[in-house]
Amino acid sequence: MNERAIHVLEFQKVRQALAQHASSSLGKEKANTLMPSPSFEKVQIWHEQTDEAATIVRKKGHVPLGGMSDIRPHIKRAEIGGALNPEELSAVALTIYAGQQMQRFTDDLREEGEDLPHLYETIDHIHGLAELRRHIEQCIDEHGAVSDSASHTLGVIRRQRRTTESRVRDKLNQMTKSSSTQKMLSDSIITIRNDRFVVPVKQEYRQAIGGIVHDQSASGQTLFIEPQAVVTMNNELRQLRVKEKEEVERILRMLSGEVAEETEALMTNVSTLAEVDFWFAKAFYGAAIKASRPALDETGHTKLFQARHPLLDSSEAVPSDIELGGDFHTMVITGPNTGGKTVTLKTFGLITFMGQAGLQIPARDGSKIGIFENVFADIGDEQSIEQSLSTFSSHMTQIVDILKEVNSNSLVLFDELGAGTDPQEGAALAMAILDEVHKKGASTIATTHYPELKAYGYNREGVINASVEFNTETLQPTYRLLIGVPGRSNAFDISRRLGLEEDIVAKAADQVGVESHKVNNMILSLERSRKRAEEDKEAAEAHLAEAEALHRSLEEELAQFQEEKERLYQKAEERAEKTLAASRAEAEEIIQQLRTLQKQSQQDIKDHELIEAKKRLEEASPKLTGKKKKPAIPKKPRHQNLQPGDEVKHIPFGQHGHIVAKRGENEFEVQLGVLKVKASLDDLQYVSRPEPVETRPLSVVKGRGQPVKTEIDLRGERYEDALHRLEKYVDEALLSGYPRVSIIHGKGTGALRKGVQQFVKQHRSIKSSRMGESGEGGSGVTVIELK
Incomplete structure (x- = not known):
């Protein structure tokens, strides 16, 4: 790209703003050297990477990139045999930890089903290096110092050093607290000079104290003397410090050697984490300026x-x-x-x-x-x-x-x-x-x-x-x-x-040529025309939106009307069919009584007369138009123009239901039993579409009384009253010829439900029973099959 264009368009300021969103110096370095590419394929891949990072930022809000740093100089020095200090080794361990964190983070994203191919492929290049990190953290503590547990020898040396230091301090404390010695001291404190413990002694008492002079105050009135009584212990302490230093250096050389053995893996981790940090810097920057993917x-x-x-x-x-x-x-x-x-x-x-x-x-x-x-x-x-x-x-x-x-x-x-x-x-x-x-x-x-x-x-x-x-x-x-x-x-x-x-403006206008006036007038006319066109467009869009909203509202109301009409018709016909079944049962009962009379009284009642009587009873029964069978609807593709009222299958739940309303271009509200859920087009599979219900007159069914309902609600009843009502209801359902009825007892404490279930088991005219399904009321309903 042309460097001058980069400069005059101030692209470097965009890079600086981008770098502020990087988590590490590695990411900042990549941001500050970013250059546009003329390659369509490369730019496309870059946008896919940025889009993946933006998706994670939008859903998670954070990325575990803390701890990583530019350890490339440390790795190179270790590779050529140099010894790293504790801070540098800690930086290596933290960078390894950052890579492990990103691996765990992407593993979680994989389990959640996120489609992030570029991120997954890149993170797969990271090496775990768990053993190297464990060894460094065992030897280097959180303060960046070699810990006592780095080796057995170091632990022994440090214990000895601390014991010797304690002995020296005790000895000197005795001197500073002694009444005979206190007057010789400038201050009752113990201090250190040249790595040796000393006390501040007044100049005139130098010979009285005795020992080695290591320093003096600026005025010369105070001498820092190592008393003869602690010289041997200070010498021992010095030797222990030398041994400690040698052991620490040995440990650091050992750890640096381990780092050198993993040079290639560590360099790969660094470059991978830098790349990922750069992607997320672009994503965070895009969110900050309210940007979008082009x-x-x-x-x-x-x-x-x-x-x-x-x-x-x-x-x-x-x-x-x-x-x-x-x-x-x-x-x-x-x-x-x-x-x-x-x-x-x-x-x-x-x-x-x-x-x-x-x-x-x-x-x-x-x-x-x-x-x-x-x-x-x-x-x-x-x-x-x-x-x-x-x-x-x-x-x-x-x-x-x-x-x-x-x-x-x-x-x-x-x-x-x-x-x-x-x-x-x-x-x-x-x-x-x-x-x-x-x-x-x-x-x-x-x-x-x-x-x-x-x-x-x-x-x-x-x-x-x-x-x-x-x-x-x-x-x-x-x-x-x-x-x-x-x-x-x-x-x-x-x-x-x-x-x-x-008049001054008019004189100036006279100086302007006719052609210039024409051009300005033409431009003014164009501007007015444009503004009118924009206003007309906005008005048209507003009317269109209003018309579309009204159309959607009318469609929903029509669908609800058709659904309610079909429901009422079906309910009325079911009631008529049940009444008819009761009439037929009554006819059978009459014929059975005639047969019994024939056997008992030996009267000359012939079979053909019984058949004729039954035929007359059937002719006297109301005739129903009968529910037309709906023609089989061929299975339609999974994705089609779904409409409210369509029966669908909710694929993730594996349940059937029907569409209540359309909430967006590809979003629907679906009734699944007692649940009402929102689902996308991809989650739904078309099953069938209800036929428009033809309005036809219902025949009036005349029975012996008001038809019995197919369900009884016992909720709120006293236990004895509820069972009495239930016994009466079962008898009426048997007389009405119902094959199946529902008993609504609710969940509550379970006493009424147990009583109903005990009654059902003992009743001789009940074939079987079961609890209600999810669309029937669940455990709050018992459905019984009658003999």
């Missing part, structure tokens, strides 16, 4: 929705929609100074760099960026006093270099093209440069305040005008980019608003 386009077509400059405060930056490519690949942005043209130019270029570096971009979801082989930018005043170059000369030097390298796969950004020289010559030169770059097929955005370039896009294919909106009421730019509308001069309007006399 789609990638190999043809260079860029379409940004609500794009913001990444270095500006997101609450202050004005978002803009920017498009380049497709029908046009050259855009000329015109308008007054301080209107936001340069910010728009930099926003487009910087977002392009971010996208090609694998970073999420500060734009709305659905945006896409083109992948360019190179990006060239001529932005800002590059005047050089040392090189005796004017602003114009400096810009032309850069433009000449750009024209030498630009091709059809380049992005070129020109700021104030042709500025710094005679306006007519500058405008003509700007158009010629644009023609040359346009002819080479490069994607180009140029800003200018030359009025001659306002008509540039009208007579050239693939070129479009744009401007940054300016509010003449507030005298402030809105920073909104208007594609297809060239900028117009607002000097006269601004002057009037600021109080300049009208």
Whole structure:
């Protein structure tokens, strides 16, 4: 990528902001050296990696990357035979621990079924090195010192040293507390000089104390003397310290040798953790600037929705929609100074760099960026006093270099093209440069305040005008980019608003040519037309949304009406069928009584007469239309246009239910027995769709009384009253010919349920019983089969 474009677009500031989100110096190093790539395949992989990290950040909120550090210098020194100090060895152990933490973290993600192929593949390169970490932590304590347990010898030496130190202190304490000695001391304390215990003695008592002088105060009035009584013990202590130092050095050399043996594995761990830290830095940075993953386009077509400059405060930056490519690949942005043209130019270029570096971009979801082989930018005043170059000369030097390298796969950004020289010559030169770059097929955005370039896009294919909106009421730019509308001069309007006399403004207007007036009037007309079109579009979208909401509401109400109608019809027909069954049972009972009378009285009642009587009874029974069988619906694909009322199978639960309502494009509310759950389209399998129920008259069934219900509710009854009602209800159900009924007793303390179950077992007319299923009330209901 062009280094000058990197500089003028301030991509280095994006890298600095990115580095702040890294957990280690390794991640910061990668962030600070990040460069955009011209390779479509590489950029695609980078975005996949960033997206995986962003998914984890969104779901987990953290990543266990603490403890890792750049241990590469330590590893290299150990490899060439150098001894590492305790702090360096601790850093090695902590980095190994960081790798183990990430391994456990990704193992948990695997078990949860997260689809993160890049992360899994990368973490699999980490070596556990548990034995090396254990050995280092056994020898080096949490304070970065070699611990007593590092070796048996070191433990013995340190115990001896502490014992000897205690003896020396005891001896000196006796001296400092002695009344005869205290007057000779400057202070009753024990101190250390040259690694030997001494006491502060007044100058005049030097001979009285005796011993070795190791130091004196600045005034010379106090001497730090090692009394003769502790010289031998101090010598012994010194020898123990030498042995301790030798043993510590031996332990550090041993551990450093173990580190050297794992050089390759440790280097792999470091590079892997640095890469993962870098991915998560990109994810955290994207979340901080409210960025999104862009789609990638190999043809260079860029379409940004609500794009913001990444270095500006997101609450202050004005978002803009920017498009380049497709029908046009050259855009000329015109308008007054301080209107936001340069910010728009930099926003487009910087977002392009971010996208090609694998970073999420500060734009709305659905945006896409083109992948360019190179990006060239001529932005800002590059005047050089040392090189005796004017602003114009400096810009032309850069433009000449750009024209030498630009091709059809380049992005070129020109700021104030042709500025710094005679306006007519500058405008003509700007158009010629644009023609040359346009002819080479490069994607180009140029800003200018030359009025001659306002008509540039009208007579050239693939070129479009744009401007940054300016509010003449507030005298402030809105920073909104208007594609297809060239900028117009607002000097006269601004002057009037600021109080300049009208006759002066009128005289100035007379000096402007007729053609310029026509152009400004044309631009003003375009702006008004655009605003009307935007207002009409917003109104149309609002009406459409309202109509869609009303349509969905009516569909739901219709589905509920059809469901309720079918339920009522089915309930009425079931009641009629049960009444009919009771009538037939009554007829059978009458015939049975006639047979009994025939046998008992030997009357001449013939069989054909009995059959004829039964036929008359059947003819007297009400005739039902009968429920039409629904035609078999062929099994439909799993994914189809599901609608409320459809019977479906909830695949994860393995249960059947029906759709209550549609809550989103691919989300439904499903009734599974007594449960109502939300499910996605992928969780549902279509089973059947209910046929519309035909409305037909029901025959009136005349029985001996009100039909008996197929269930009885005993909840809230006293125990004896409940069993009495139950006994009466079973008799009535038998007379009605019901094959199956439900007894609702509730769960409660279980007393009523046990009583019902005991009654069911003892009743001679009950064939079998079972507890209710999940859709029938569960253990609060007993379903019985009648004989």
